[in-house]
Every structure is written in structure tokens, then in C-alpha cells.
Amino acid sequence: xxxxxxxxxxxxxxxxxxxxxxxxxxxxxxxxxxxxxxxxxxxxxxxxxxxxxxxxxxxxxxxxxxxxxxxxxxxxxxxxxxxxxxxxxxxxxxxxxxxxxxxxxxxxxxxxxxxxxxxxxxxxxxxxxxxxxxxxxxxxxxxxxxxxxxxxxxxxxxxxxxxxxxxxxxxxxxxxxxxxxxxxxxxxxxxxxxxxxxxxxxxxxxxxxxxxxxxxxxxxxxxxxxxxxxxxxxxxxxxx
Numbered sequence: 001x002x003x004x005x006x007x008x009x010x011x012x013x014x015x016x017x018x019x020x021x022x023x024x025x026x027x028x029x030x031x032x033x034x035x036x037x038x039x040x041x042x043x044x045x046x047x048x049x050x051x052x053x054x055x056x057x058x059x060x061x062x063x064x065x066x067x068x069x070x071x072x073x074x075x076x077x078x079x080x081x082x083x084x085x086x087x088x089x090x091x092x093x094x095x096x097x098x099x100x101x102x103x104x105x106x107x108x109x110x111x112x113x114x115x116x117x118x119x120x121x122x123x124x125x126x127x128x129x130x131x132x133x134x135x136x137x138x139x140x141x142x143x144x145x146x147x148x149x150x151x152x153x154x155x156x157x158x159x160x161x162x163x164x165x166x167x168x169x170x171x172x173x174x175x176x177x178x179x180x181x182x183x184x185x186x187x188x189x190x191x192x193x194x195x196x197x198x199x200x201x202x203x204x205x206x207x208x209x210x211x212x213x214x215x216x217x218x219x220x221x222x223x224x225x226x227x228x229x230x231x232x233x234x235x236x237x238x239x240x
Contacts, residue, residue, distance in 0.1 A: 004118035006035060007154060007203040009128040011161045011195035011212075013091055021060045021124075023198050027211055028122065031202075032066055032086060035120045039067040041084035045100035046092025046126040053090060078109050084119060091125025091161075094138035098130050099146035111152050121154065125161045128195070132158045136184050137192050139177075155203060156240045158184070163194030163217060181219045191237060192219040193228075201234060208234035 008024075008031050015023040032040070040061060044053040054070035061068050071087075074080035081087065087110070089097070101107050113119040123131045129138045130151040137158045166176040181192050193201065199212030210216050210232040218226045218237075228234070 003205040004116060005114065005154065005203050005205055006031065006118055006120045007114070007131065007201070008120075008122045009131055009155075009159060009195075009201040009203070010122070010124040011128065011163070011199050012197050013124045015198045019060070020056060024200060025064060027200060027202065028061070028066075029064060031120055031122065035086060035118075037066065037086040037120060039069060039085055040122075041071055041080060041087045042068050043071045043087060043089040043097075043127070045072070046090055046094065046097035048096075053092075057088065057090065077104060077106060081106070081109050081113055081119075084113075086120035086122065087114075088122040089124070089127030089130060091127055093143060094126040094129045094135045094140045095142045095144050095146055097126045098135055098149075098151060099144050101130065102147045107152060111154065114152070114154055128159055128161050128201075131155065133190060134158060136188070137181060155201075155208070155238060157237045158190055158192045159201070160192055160194045163196050165196075165217075178219075178225075182223065185219050185221060185223060189221050191221045193217075193234070193237065194219065199230075203238070206235065206238055208238055210234055 010024055013021050042054050042057050044050040047053045050072040058068035114121045129135045131154045133153050134149045135151050136149055137160045164177050194217035196214045199214050199216055202209050202211050210228055213230055216228045
């Protein structure tokens, strides 16, 4: 039952002028406290040094009253997921992250726990990418090759974290981010939400809203685009 969904999908963990995760503190506290979360299970597989990455997240969340444990330290990962109060899937390289989830056979357990049992899910950057239909719209280089680009599909659309507008007056002749996302839409007919830095999507059951103080840019399935203001109702994107 997707009505159990409780997601926070961040564009990024870092924002200029703020400490690690600091810009999203109120959003994280709202999610965790509403679900009585005391300990967060962190999924560090998007970066190579899992211990260091987990420590970074722990240093950020612990002063706010939340303990952090690394999934990589658990002898039985599926059991750890079943016992988790919430999971946080961190950013890094999306291809590395998704391949790890496939290799460890964690996609189905995470999907079931989040969609059917209401396990709170926080994703940032790559962690947000893998929460969507596929990782086709990541900005990362494919330094490794996962068995498939299909991801968790916790939401039925794609996201482009760290979305950047085309630079006015630029002399760069390569493709812009917009052109690449429009190409994806043309091939797949799926909408893509471009999340600018500092923005996020909060999903509760069948409802979704845009959080942050900047617009998001929606690349529509029909090829058009639309600017969505902070607090915009994104529930329509959850309709398959």
C-alpha cells in the first residue's frame, strides 16, 4: 500500500552557507519526530569509505537527538532493515549505489518496507535518484555498471538532483542540463522534476509537496516544462 509512504527526497546534503544537512534540519526533524525515530539506519554505499561517511552523518544528526548506525556494520542487512526505525540513503555516485543495492539484494526489501510498512525513507542526491523510477536522470558518471538502471520506484517519476539552469551568455557549446533531461523525456515519456540545491520533495502517502525556498523545474511527459514554487502541491506526480 503506497499510502504508507513517508519520504523526504533531498536534492543535496550540502548547501552553500550551511553545515552538512543543516539546511534540511527542520525537515528531517519533522519526519523523524513524527515517526518517533530515535535511531537512523544509514546506507553509505554511494561512497567508498563507509565508516567515514557514516561518521559524517552521525556527527550531523546526533546533536539533534538522533543516533546513526551504518547498514554496512550489520551482519544481516535484511534483518537490520526490518528492525530499522528509519533509513537514510546518502549521496555519492548513483551507479555505485544502485549496483551495491542489486548485489546485496536489498532493493526488494527496502521497497516492501517503505511502500507497505511505512518505513521512513530519507534520500539525498544519489539516495534520491534511487528512490525514483530509474537512475537515467542522475548527473553522475557510470564508473561502474549496475545490472539495470531501474531503481526502487518509491515514486512513479524521475528526479534530477542538483538541477542547474542553463547559464545565460555561456560560450560552452556542449549540451545543457535541460537538453539532456528533455532527451530522456522524449525517449521514455516520463516526467522529471529538476530539484535545485536546497529543495526537496516530501511524500506522505498519496500526497507530495515541494519544500525549500527555491522553485523546482518540471520536465513534463509531453515535452513541456513548468516552474513550481515552494510549497507547490506535487501530488499529481504520484498518479501513474
